Amino acid sequence: MKTLAGFSDDDFKRTIRSAIRLLIIATAVAAPLIWWKSSWQSAALLVVGAVISGSGLWEWLRLMSAVMVRMDAGGEAKPMGMILVGFFLRLGLTIVLLYVSLKHLNGSVYALAFGLALGVFCLSVEGIRLMKAWTV
Template identity: 50%
Template sequence: MFDLTNFSDAEASAIIKRALRLVAIMAVIVAPIVWWKMGWQSATLLLVGAAISALGLWKWLRLMTTVIALMDAAGSGDGTAKTPTPLGRVLAGFFLMLALMLAALYGSLKLLDGSVYALFAGLGMGIVALTIEAVRTVKAWTT
C-alpha cells in the first residue's frame, strides 16, 4: 500500500508533463490512420480535439503550480518564499483559454465536415493519458 502524504508537487507536475507528451504521441500516431480511413476533415477534428485536451492539461498544470506556490508562500512566515505569478492573472488566462477552446470546438464543427467521433477521440486523449500515467505511478509505488 502506498502513502499519498509522500506524493510531492514535483511528482504531480511530472505526471501531467508525461501525459502531455503521451497525448502528442497518440495524436501523431492516430491522425494518419484517421486520415486514411475517414478523410482529412476527421483527422483535423481529431487533432483539434487532441490540441484542446493538451492545452487543458497544460493550463491545469499552470493553475496547480500557481496555487501550490501561493500556499507555500503563505505558509512560510520568514518572507523567503518566491513570489508566484498572481492568481488572478493565471485564472484569467485559464478562463480565456477555455473560451478559446470553446470557439475552436464550435469553429471546427461548423467548418469541417468530419466525424464528431474523431473529435471526441481527440478530446478523450487527455483522460486516457492521465489514466495511463496514474496507473504507471501507482504501479511504481507498489513494487
C-alpha cells in the first residue's frame, strides 16, 4: 500500500494531464450531441467552457509545478514573475472570452456551464482514480 508521503510531483503532473485528456475526450463526445440536440451555438458555448476549464487546469499545473520546484531543495527555480503574469493574463482572457461568447453566441448558457463544470468533473474522476490506486 502506498502512503501519501510517497506522492510525488510526477504523480500530480500525471493526474492533471490525465484530467485534461479526459476533458478533451468528454468535450469531443458532448459537443456533437449538444449540436444535434440543440444548436451549433450551444455546442460552441460548451467548447468555450471546456477550453476555459482546460486552460485553468493547465495554468494550475504550471503554477503548482513552479511552487513545487521552489520548495524542493535540489530543483532550479524558474522566475515566478512570468508564471504569475501568464496566470493573470489567462484570467483576463477568460473574462473577455466569456463576455464575447455570451454576447455573440445565442446558445444555451447551460451548455457553457456544462463546459465549465467538465473540468471539475474530470479532475474529480482522476482524483478518485488516484485514491483507488494509492489505497490498493
